[in-house]
Amino acid sequence: MVVAWVFVGLVVGALVAAATMMKKSQALREQVSAAEARARVGEALHQAAVESLERERADHVEAVANMEALFEATSSRVLANSMTQFNETQERILRERDSKLKDSLGPLEELLAQYKSSLEGFDKNHREALFDVKTRAGELLAAQLKTQEETSRLNQLLGRSADRGRWGEIQLANVMEASGLRANIDFDLQVTQSGEAGQRQRPDCIVKLPNNTTIVIDAKFPFANFEKALASESPSERRLYEEKSASDLREHVKVLATKSYWQALDFSPEFTVCFVPSDAALAAAYEADANLHTYATEKRVLLVGPTNLLALLWSAAEVLQRHAFASNAQEILRAATELYGRIRVVAGPLAKLGKSLNDSVSSYNEAIASVESRLIPIARRVRQLDGATGAKPIDDLKEITSSAKKLDAPKWGADLGDPELALQSEIIELEAYEEDGDEEVEGWGARAE
Template sequence: ETKEKLASSFQALSAEALRTNREDFLQLARTSLEKFQEGAKGDLAQRHKAIEELVKPVQESLQKFDGRVQDIEKARIGSYAALSQQVKSLQTETARLTNALRAPALRGRWAEIHLRRAVEIAGLIEHCDFFEQVTVPGEDGAVRPDMVIRLPAGRSILVDAKAPLDAYLDAAQATDEARRDARLRDHASQVRQHVQKLSRKTYWTRFDDSAELIVLYLPNDALFAAALEHDHELLEGALAERVVLATPSTLFALLLTVAHGWKQEKLASNAREIAGLGRELHKRLSDAARHLDKLGRSLDGAVRAYNETVGSLESRVLPGARRFRDLSAAQLDVEIAPLAPLESAARPLTAPELCAAPVPEDAN
């Protein structure tokens, strides 16, 4: 029983000591942990603050970049909307223009305006007069080329503008290659028909000063290229029928050639005028030389008459006057001044040009 009491007492003491030690350990651990947490919190706050200071410029830059990206996106959306509107408007205007060019009257007028613009760009207005829509009557009816361009030496060249666009526009709008090729062949056929019609009209026979050909002007190089691609003999056939196919580039070269011809004509005209002025100047110099020669002969005659008068005065008049003095019939304070004869004569003309015979007025 004593043993059991001791055991119970020991067990109670052990349990109390264990409980006390555990509470002390827990209290110590809690205190240490709280101190560690306090230190960790301060260090973490410092690290967090340092990281915030380090990341803050990057964050601000990212915010600015994000704002800029949003502004760019808004501008892009606005520009895209405006561009879409302009594209739609352009498509509408293109469709309207295409429909307008399908009308024969508007198409022909467009070709005529394009032709006039090409002539003006070439700068030929001051050097080469041109006339539009010149009507010439005839037995088979009146003819009226779109333009008559004057050439040097009184010649002229005839130009007629055509714009075969129906088949070409259909080919441009075709969705399959077969239809496109077929419409381009039709386009080449339309161009050849225009060539044949102009050839049959023989415009050059109605204008006496015209070159024996007519220029068929196509207001777009692509029209000619497409027709020639599907009709390889188009150019040779047109030339055989005295029809010259021209586009803006080739017509511009032709007009520059005309302008060069006018420049040469102007130079020749100036040369003829200079030659006429030279002949007139030569004639006037000849007349002046003839008058100078006549004046010199007159001066020589005047000198001879003066010397003869002096000789006659000295030999026939003065001896009688001296007798008045000898007879004391003359005034004593009046003397007759002596007269000396003139020995010099007018200088004769010696230059061959001044001594030659006068040039006739009709001399070349």
Template sequence: MTALSFVVALLAFVIGAAGGAGVLWWYAVRGRAQADTAAYDDVASRLRAAETTLAATQAERDALQDRIVDERQRAAEDRTVLQMMAPLADQLRQVRHQVTTLERDRVEQFGQLSQQLAAAAEQDAALLRTTSSLAGALRNSATRGTWGETQLRRVVEAAGMINRVDFSEQVTSGSAQTPRLRPDMVVHLPAGKSIAVDSKVPLASYLEAQSLEGADAAGDREQVQARQRDLLRAHAKALRSHVDSLAKKEYWEGLPGSPELVVCFLPAESFLAAALEADPGLLDDAFDKNVALASPSTLLSILKGLAYAWRQELLTENARALFDESRELYKRLGTLGGHINDLGKSLKTSVERYNSFIGTLESRVLPSTRRIQDLDPGLTPSAGAEAPTSVEATPRVLSAAELITAEQS
């Protein structure tokens, strides 16, 4: 091999080695560039994800701030409404208290009435049991009169009239026909009125008839029964004569505000029952002559009616107070409606001002920001920003008549 061939061969080897090294270097550079590109893409993707997350977080934060502002405004409005309704709540509590008091008094009064009627029935039964034992003592007219007055007083006291309807005994009064009258009792009625009660009734014939109850075994029963019937008819006749006497006295003429009526009190139920059995028309005839025949139970009912009249006057006063409170409550409902109406107007004004602000923002401010963006293209709006919108809702107008005052209508 010549020197030239050796040089050519060496040069070819050097060139081949250099070309191989260049190819290896090119492949190495290309792989590194691809790795750098992949790393750059990964970082860019992470950056975009972080920007998206940041925008969502900012939007959520803005929404939470808006919600907090709304809740604070709503709480302030609720406090305002509660403050305005405080007087109404006080009035309702007063009305409820008065209604509860009235109902409790009514229940107590009916319970007392039942107890007093039961007590009166027991007393009347005891009176019937002792009638026959008193027959002997009652044959004396003075004793009979005293006993009648005592029974009358007991009935009045049993009716519980001392604290409600005052009564006076042996009151002297007079009229043009009879200048000097003295009823056994004068019961004072509501509104300053009064009524006379007489307890002097003829009982001689009745007592004699009762004394024959045990005589039929010793003699002719039919004769005894006939004698009893005659005596009971005589008893009814004597009672009718007494009614005529009371009618002529006209006790009501000497009592101020008295109805044209006098009560003829019979101390036992059997006295009146026996007279009505012998003379059924006696009761109606007595009423026609302004005389009311009253046994203990009948008089008790009359006195209970008078006591009820007193209680009704008290209940009427309470009802009148309740009515006045209700009227005042109704008026205050109108005032409350006025406050609510003012609140609605204020809300409407706030909405109108908000819409005016949005209009000014869109027509005056945003065009300037757009021109600034044109001068600086690199300036971009904040991520997640939303364009404000106008509010179309308006407060509801009051329509209930109770909540509309005269000024509003």
């Protein structure tokens, strides 16, 4: 029984379970159906969404394409406008820059043009200068060759004492010419004179100064040892010959001192100028003999080279020029004094001429008064007659109211009442009359011829 009940319970439980299961299955089927329906709806929605997405994607692609096309067109237009503006701006900037650059470069161009012109001129001058330099170089070379020839010939000539003396005379003549003094006027060369004891002397040059003052110049120089000193290559040998040259010059000074050229000349200072034709020779002599200058001064001999002699002669030329100016000034003063005296003498005739002019004016005024009071009234009455109506009227006669200016005798330094001045005036008038008479006679003679 129990088993039955158990069985019944199992059956009932199975039925209940089956019923429950059926309900759950039904619910599941419904859920599945609902899920399938939802799935179909979701699929449809998904499909719709996919289609919508595809459409949106296509629209997006189209929009993007349109936007790209629009952007490209806009970009091209903007770029074109920008480029146009940029080009215009750049062109304007370039024009402004060119204008400013031209303004800035204008002076530079002018300077460049001037520089080019100057460069061309410099190049031309350079070529001319180069040509001139070449010409001068050729001339210098020719002169050098000629100098070498002259030096060689001079060395040959200076081997003899007479020729050495001649060289000194030539150098002296050159210095005299450079001094500005006039030959045979301001100085004489190779003048022969007699010494104090009657011996014959011939100084090389005598310079003439104002007041009959003269300066004697001797141009003889012992050249032999100095020439050997120049030709020496050894310093000790050169020194030896320089000392010998100084000794020769000292001996020459001694000889000049015995000649006493100034004693044969009036107003000549008691010294003789010894001209050494070379400053180098004189300097070498002073270096070799330190007491040579003192010795020559004590012997009343002045040792000079070309430079010192030229300075001395320039001083002499200045003295002569100032003396000439002073002489001219004295002549001008004498002429001015004579002119003043003549002007003073002329004052008398001028005073007489003024008095004569005033007398003539007075006579003229009296004649005018007489004519106006006696003749003109009658002449005017005659003109008023019928037969003289065509006659021209008589002009009014005017008196002369001005008179000759009175001579201011004190200004002329003359006394018009001085008999001597009157006599001198009469002499001047007589001389003028005689000159006029001579001219008339000459004129008559010329007409007679």
